[in-house]
Amino acid sequence: xxxxxxxxxxxxxxxxxxxxxxxxxxxxxxxxxxRALFQEEREDLRxxxxxxxxxxxxxTRLAGLSAVGTDPSRESFVSDPVPDDAAxxxxxxxxxQRGRGEAREPGPAPALDPSGARExxxxxLAQARRAWGGGPLRAGARWxxxxxxxxxxxxxxxxxxxxxxxxxxxxxxxxxxxxxxxVEKALRPGEAVDAERMCSAAVGRAxxxxxxxRASPGEVVAVFASGAGGVLLHExxxxxxxADTVESGESLLAPAGRxxxxxxxxxxxxxxxxxxxWRWDDEGVExxxxxxxxxxxxxxxxxxxxxxxxxxxxxxxxGRRSSFQQRVRPRIGCTFLAPGRxxxxxxxxxxxxxxxxxRIETASVDTGRGLATFRVTDGDSIVNGRVETPLLPFxxxxxxLAALSMLxxxxxxxxxxxxxxSCLRDGQPLATSVGAPTxxxxxxxxxx
Amino acid sequence: xxHVQAPREDRGVIPQPEPERTASLLSLAEQxxxxxxxxxxxxxxxxxxxxxxxxxxxxxxxxxxEEGIAVRLADPVGRWTFGASSGAGxxxxxxxxxxxxSSEPVGGEEEGPRAWGAxxxxxxxxxxxxPLLEEAAMEEWLDLALDALVRARGGVERGPVSGWIEAGxxxxxxxxxxxIATMRSRNRVWAMGSAGRERPLxxxxxxxxxxSSLSVDAWAEQWTASTASAGRGxxxxxxxxxxxxxxxxxxxxxxxxxxxxGAAPGAPVGSGWRVVDDPLDPDGVSGGRxxxxxxxxxxxxxxxxxxxxxxxEGRGHSWRPSFRDPPEALFTTLLVLGxxxxxxxxxxxxxxxxxxxxxxxxxxxxxxxPTYVEARPLDLVQRCVSSFGPVRRVLPGVVSPxxxxxx
Numbered sequence: 001x002x003x004x005x006x007x008x009x010x011x012x013x014x015x016x017x018x019x020x021x022x023x024x025x026x027x028x029x030x031x032x033x034x035r036a037l038f039q040e041e042r043e044d045l046r047x048x049x050x051x052x053x054x055x056x057x058x059x060t061r062l063a064g065l066s067a068v069g070t071d072p073s074r075e076s077f078v079s080d081p082v083p084d085d086a087a088x089x090x091x092x093x094x095x096x097q098r099g100r101g102e103a104r105e106p107g108p109a110p111a112l113d114p115s116g117a118r119e120x121x122x123x124x125l126a127q128a129r130r131a132w133g134g135g136p137l138r139a140g141a142r143w144x145x146x147x148x149x150x151x152x153x154x155x156x157x158x159x160x161x162x163x164x165x166x167x168x169x170x171x172x173x174x175x176x177x178x179x180x181x182x183v184e185k186a187l188r189p190g191e192a193v194d195a196e197r198m199c200s201a202a203v204g205r206a207x208x209x210x211x212x213x214r215a216s217p218g219e220v221v222a223v224f225a226s227g228a229g230g231v232l233l234h235e236x237x238x239x240x241x242x243a244d245t246v247e248s249g250e251s252l253l254a255p256a257g258r259x260x261x262x263x264x265x266x267x268x269x270x271x272x273x274x275x276x277x278w279r280w281d282d283e284g285v286e287x288x289x290x291x292x293x294x295x296x297x298x299x300x301x302x303x304x305x306x307x308x309x310x311x312x313x314x315x316x317x318x319g320r321r322s323s324f325q326q327r328v329r330p331r332i333g334c335t336f337l338a339p340g341r342x343x344x345x346x347x348x349x350x351x352x353x354x355x356x357x358x359r360i361e362t363a364s365v366d367t368g369r370g371l372a373t374f375r376v377t378d379g380d381s382i383v384n385g386r387v388e389t390p391l392l393p394f395x396x397x398x399x400x401l402a403a404l405s406m407l408x409x410x411x412x413x414x415x416x417x418x419x420x421x422s423c424l425r426d427g428q429p430l431a432t433s434v435g436a437p438t439x440x441x442x443x444x445x446x447x448x
Numbered sequence: 449x450x451h452v453q454a455p456r457e458d459r460g461v462i463p464q465p466e467p468e469r470t471a472s473l474l475s476l477a478e479q480x481x482x483x484x485x486x487x488x489x490x491x492x493x494x495x496x497x498x499x500x501x502x503x504x505x506x507x508x509x510x511x512x513x514e515e516g517i518a519v520r521l522a523d524p525v526g527r528w529t530f531g532a533s534s535g536a537g538x539x540x541x542x543x544x545x546x547x548x549x550s551s552e553p554v555g556g557e558e559e560g561p562r563a564w565g566a567x568x569x570x571x572x573x574x575x576x577x578x579p580l581l582e583e584a585a586m587e588e589w590l591d592l593a594l595d596a597l598v599r600a601r602g603g604v605e606r607g608p609v610s611g612w613i614e615a616g617x618x619x620x621x622x623x624x625x626x627x628i629a630t631m632r633s634r635n636r637v638w639a640m641g642s643a644g645r646e647r648p649l650x651x652x653x654x655x656x657x658x659x660s661s662l663s664v665d666a667w668a669e670q671w672t673a674s675t676a677s678a679g680r681g682x683x684x685x686x687x688x689x690x691x692x693x694x695x696x697x698x699x700x701x702x703x704x705x706x707x708x709x710g711a712a713p714g715a716p717v718g719s720g721w722r723v724v725d726d727p728l729d730p731d732g733v734s735g736g737r738x739x740x741x742x743x744x745x746x747x748x749x750x751x752x753x754x755x756x757x758x759x760x761e762g763r764g765h766s767w768r769p770s771f772r773d774p775p776e777a778l779f780t781t782l783l784v785l786g787x788x789x790x791x792x793x794x795x796x797x798x799x800x801x802x803x804x805x806x807x808x809x810x811x812x813x814x815x816x817x818p819t820y821v822e823a824r825p826l827d828l829v830q831r832c833v834s835s836f837g838p839v840r841r842v843l844p845g846v847v848s849p850x851x852x853x854x855x
Contacts, residue, residue: 044772052710055554059547060772061533061540073504077512080535107533107543114551246611249503272640280652327499327510362804373814375804393806395820448812448820 009041009108009149017151019058024067024090025153035068036154036305037086038282040324044146045112047121051140051174059114063107064172065089068154077324094175101181117143118209120193123320124171131203138174143167145187146276146431153285166256166276166431168420169193173202176254181206182359182377186275186417186433205378212390215379215446221354221441222396223347223382224409227418229358230336230434232441235365235372236400237267238332241292241300242425244316245367252370252400253298261296264340268292269302271317271333275417278433280317282328287317292335304330322428329426336435340410344438347409354382355391355446360419370400373447397445406442413437463492463513463619467571467631468835470621471476473541477519478625481545484521487528487564487624489740490536490541491516491771495616497585500594502610507587515766516771519544520624526563530774564744567627575721581637581659589613590639596668597641611651615659620740630744634732637662638844641671645763651694655733655844670799670842683796683819687833691850694801694815696843698779698851699723699782701803701811703831705825707750709777711759713777715773718832720851722753725760727780733844734767735780741766742826744778753786779845785833787849813855821855831855 009017021037047059066077069090076089120143128139130296145167153159167187174180183202185193237260240247240253253260270289271278278287283305291299303311304319307330320331348356359378366372377393416435421433470490477486496511517540518532531547533540555563590613597609619633637659642651652670656662670692690698703723706715727735727745739745743763750758766775802814811828813821831854839849 056532057551057554058772059531059551059775061543061547062516062772063534064514071509073506074509074511077514077517079512079514080533080537080540107539110531110543110547110550114547118552161582244503306503314821325512325514327508371818373818375806377806392812395804395806395812397818397820419816448822 003088013108016083018161021084021151021153021160023087025155025157025159034434035072036089036152036157036283037065037067038321038324039065039081039086039151040107040148042146042148042323043110043112045114045143046118047114047117047143049121049125049139049141051138051172055118057114057118059110059112061107061110061309062323063169064328066324075327079324087285111147112145119194120169123191124169124195124198127199128171128173128202131196131199132173132175136176140172142170142337150280150282152280152282154284157284160280161277162280162301164263164276164278165189166220168417169198170420171198171202171294173206175206175210176257177210178212179210181209181388182361182421184418186420188275200440207389209378211321212392213381215355215381215391215394217446217448219443219445221351221382221440221442222444223351223354223356223437223438225356225358225418226344227415227434227436228360228437230405230416231360231374231419231421232372232398233337233436234266234332234335234434235363235374236398236404237292238269238302238335239365239425240370240400241298241302242330242332243303244330247307247310250368252368256300257300258298258440259296259406260293260298260401263295264410265404265407266291266294267295267335268338268340269318269332269335273336273416273435274431274433276433277422278317278320281319283315283319285315287315287333290316290318298422302330302332304328320430322430326428329428331425331430332423332432333430334416334433334435336414336416337410337437338437339412339414339437340439341409342409344411344413347438347440348382348385348387348410349383351385351440354440355396355444356380356382356387357396361421365400367394372398372400374398395447397447399443402443403441407439409440409444411438452726457764463494463617467621467623467629469536470623473517473536473538473627474623474625476538477541477545477815480542481521481549484523487520487522487622487628487741488541489518489520489768489771490621491618491768492536492620493618494580495614496581496583496586497612497614498583498590499612500590500610500774507590508583509583517541517544518771518774519548520754520774521545521548522563523553526756527555529553529765532772549656563710563741564622564624564626565628565630565738565744567629567742569627569629572630572738574630576634576657578635578658580617580635585659586613586615589662589664592664593639593641593667596664597671600668600671611639613637613639622738622742624742630738630742632736632738634733634736638733643666654842656731656841657733658731661731661841666840666842681816683798683821685821685855686852687792687795687852689791689795689797689850689852690801691797691799691837692840692842694798695784695840695848695851696846697801697803698813698828698853699784699846699848700843702825702829703750703779703782705808706756706829707759709760711756713756713759715756715826715829717751717753717755717829719753719828720832720853721751722785722835723750724748724785725750725758725765725779725781726784727764729781729783729847731841732781733785734778739764739766740768740775755820782846782848784835784839784846784848787837787839789824789834789836791836791850792852823855828853828855
């Protein structure tokens with residue numbers, strides 16, 4: 001058995017589930033073997049203080065079981081299962097829900113702490129107002145955390161357990177003169193919110209942005225600040241090298257070995273480094289670091305069991321689903337650009353005109369045509385090698401191959417999670433991370 | 449292809465309204481949390497998805513049930529806490545109550561739509577008891593739709609074309625102290641198709657309450673039209689006809705900007721902007737006679753072609769995206785009225801659109817090409833000059849004719 005030590009769920013309940021799942025996986029299923037069972041228990045907490053002053057605290061539990069059973073083309077799921085349901089779900093039966101609740105053992109007690117999260121949000125808001133130093137200020141904050149236990153077992157798949165958790169906090173402030181700033185922080189287990197530091201950064205940046213101007217449209221050289229450029233790599237390279245995208249002929253970057261960038265360009269995906277890391281994926285495969293682009297050439301894909309099997313390669317632990325109600329897909333987890341050797345200031349040197357991208361809020365990519373758009377909510381103009389005037393939010397369009405081929409300066413200051421978001425693919429959200437050092441690329445287009 | 453199971457062995461588990469169960473849970477909740485006013489919301493859904501992927505010779509099926517319960521506990525001044533759990537038995541209820549109790553309360557009676565309704569304890573019914581869609585009918589529709597998509601692309605093989613259709617039934621029961629008791633059931637059908645690189649702005653989704661409302665021809669027409677859409681540089685500013693999905697996308701964003709929560713009525717609008725929010729739309733996938741906080745819901749006029757006359761506030765507009773969300777003010781089906789005028793000749797036509805909101809008052813619209821055009825929503829809504837042609841249900845939650853916009 002492969003097991004992360006599960007603190008979540010309770011010893012007796014965990015034991016009952018292990019026995020039931022292993023027993024169901026061993027059912028003499030005719031005509032084919034049971035491919036896999038997936039069982040999860042998840043707790044989510046969201047504390048939101050809106051800019052309009054409205055508070056929301058949402059604390060929920062999600063539990064479910066799914067299985068690909070005797071018919072490999074059919075997957076069944078049921079919510080709030082009891083261990084005895086495992087065998088029935090393997091057989092492809094939908095189970096009656098209503099009334100079974102009385103018979104089940106109590107689930108784990110709520111483990112996340114809404115009072116603590118709310119206090120963190122309120123402290124952050126109070127600190128932001130203090131740091132602002134009086135005068136009108138609109139401030140909002142959001143805390144999001146989750147805790148999830150997952151079990152996977154199946155034919156040829158030993159029982160595997162994984163426990164995942166993640167927490168993040170975001171502060172947004174808006175002053176009366178158009179000043180605005182957002183600061184986010186992904187919190188590692190046990191890490192406290194440094195309200196003073198977050199608020200100092202937010203207030204300082206908001207004041208700098210008071211005179212923000214519009215970005216000039218057109219093609220321009222862009223320097224991505226440490227951390228922020230990870231979003232670019234996530235879209236341009238990560239999504240294009242998810243194996244099902246390549247399989248369906250929708251990736252401009254395929255096939256392996258293709259040169260897509262200069263020799264110094266190396267991009268990796270490592271779920272263990274993410275803000276919501278996983279050790280085992282949702283198919284019981286150990287998550288491995290995948291080198292997507294090595295020294296400028298396409299080197300690997302992220303696979304689930306299905307795409308790996310069809311490609312005749314080993315899966316690499318990137319099969320994820322947003323819940324038991326969704327099918328597994330290959331997903332990138334924490335995509336990052338390997339650091340170079342330059343000082344960040346050297347990346348700017350000699351650049352007569354360009355843009356400096358500090359923050360990206362949303363992005364999308366057409367992996368087939370190789371064209372992505374990014375909503376840049378914080379950036380500056382660059383003039384003669386210096387970061388100068390803050391810019392109002394703008395949109396950039398980035399052609400994949402041109403941008404990668406012109407990615408020519410990479411600093412050593414690799415940072416993760418300065419832009420924290422969830423990746424939405426096929427309607428399935430996933431808590432992902434991105435990382436990058438400061439780097440520059442020669443071709444983005446500010447639109448319109 | 450492996451063993452094929454007999455169709456739908458799950459007839460015994462199709463959700464049926466059983467209000468007495470939720471009512472009995474309310475009694476239990478009253479014993480456990482006597483200090484609070486209590487509201488319980490119970491949702492039970494069954495659904496089946498049939499998908500076709502480029503790599504799979506046959507269809508893939510994904511089916512199951514989900515059930516959950518949500519609790520709001522209110523204090524004497526109307527502030528409340530929220531918790532929700534999968535399942536609907538006593539352990540799930542107790543988990544949700546414990547989660548709600550561990551939070552500090554939010555809101556208050558002054559928030560109106562975030563409170564819950566009252567009643568005399570007798571159930572208000574809003575039931576849609578049609579038969580659940582058979583898998584064979586779903587598969588047939590999906591194959592016709594994907595074949596139509598292939599034809600629309602002008603191709604001879606499916607290639608990267610993929611898609612899915614999903615059908616299901618949801619039963620929801622809301623009970624609360626103060627006598628509120630409502631019950632709703634809904635059948636729904638969703639479908640989505642993608643032709644990969646042929647469609648830069650994403651997959652095409654449609655939704656309705658019954659499969660007969662999902663027209664394969666209309667779906668395919670969207671794809672055909674998209675390839676004929678104005679390309680890069682052909683439309684940069686000035687009059688443009690937004691058809692199908694492009695109209696739907698603009699309507700969805702403009703409605704949120706001009707009629708969303710907190711919007712003040714009175715803003716001037718163009719004569720083509722006559723919009724209502726209609727939770728009673730018989731083919732709407734959301735909405736109903738009562739909102740998800742138990743208040744009566746009804747059609748609300750948002751604009752009359754001269755000015756904004758309504759906004760998303762007040763009771764009757766609170767909906768829950770899932771049992772794990774507390775009720776919030778949301779549109780149901782946005783219906784654009786009109787559609788009788790003639791389309792102007794030689795005007796660029798755009799069939800697909802994506803709105804990027806750079807700020808609340810500054811957008812960039814992305815059309816195929818791609819073409820990017822900037823706009824201010826409050827200006828744009830005044831430039832909705834007219835609407836024409838039949839109304840189309842091309843995006844979930846929007847029913848609109850083509851719109852002529854002087855961009």
